[in-house]
Amino acid sequence: MAQDDKALIARLQQHGVEFVLIGGVCGVMHGAGLVTYDLDVCCRLGSVNLRRLEAALKDLNPWHRLTPNKLPFALTDELCSCLKNLYLQTDLGKLDCLGDVKGVGDYDAVLKRSVEFEMSFGRIRMLDLDTLIAAKEAVGREKDKYAVRLLRVLAEKRRGSN
Amino acid sequence: MIDAATLAQMNGEQVCPPHAGPAWREAFEYGFDMSLIEETLTKTPEQRLDEHQQKLNFILEIEATRSRKN
Structure with a gap:
């Protein structure tokens, strides 16, 4: 199944979804030479932003990828009030939307520790490098430790060039 | 005539530069191809x-x- 992270990011940006890139793709954009199979974002999981997300993904056949019966992604007022995370499969690939990031905090905390980048389709935000390292250390899986080794090199070089 | 250092580079031998920081050295010793990291940083x-x-x-x-x- 296709995974087109740039197209997914562009969709979110163009529909005004409040999100911050986290996880593997964030690491890639900072310069870590890793391969990651899904797109992780932290986003505000309130009703307004969820409706924007729903609109962004509407024609991509989104469904909850961790449900055994592939439940379609369809918001109700009740669901908006109790969602903590969203793990979606779409025609453009996997999109995981987390309401908070371990080691960092909720969306507002994540937003404070994010940096803005200009992409060809607009400005997007992603976790700053030091916070990404802290987040990966907080999760602590073997693959995160592997990534942290690379990310620490990038942080060290950045400090050196500053 | 190719000098020894250039030949070593051609053969894939990476040398830890003297100014490399501790994180760079650790990653290098762990086995990462540091040339790929350096190249990515130019993008x-x-x-x-x-x-x-x-x-x-x-x-x-x-x-x-x-x-x-x-």
């Missing part, structure tokens, strides 16, 4: 994402081919 975030997408497309194509054969 913009969007270029890195585009390159990643190419790699991912290739991997997914291999996996799809493997699934079809099975």
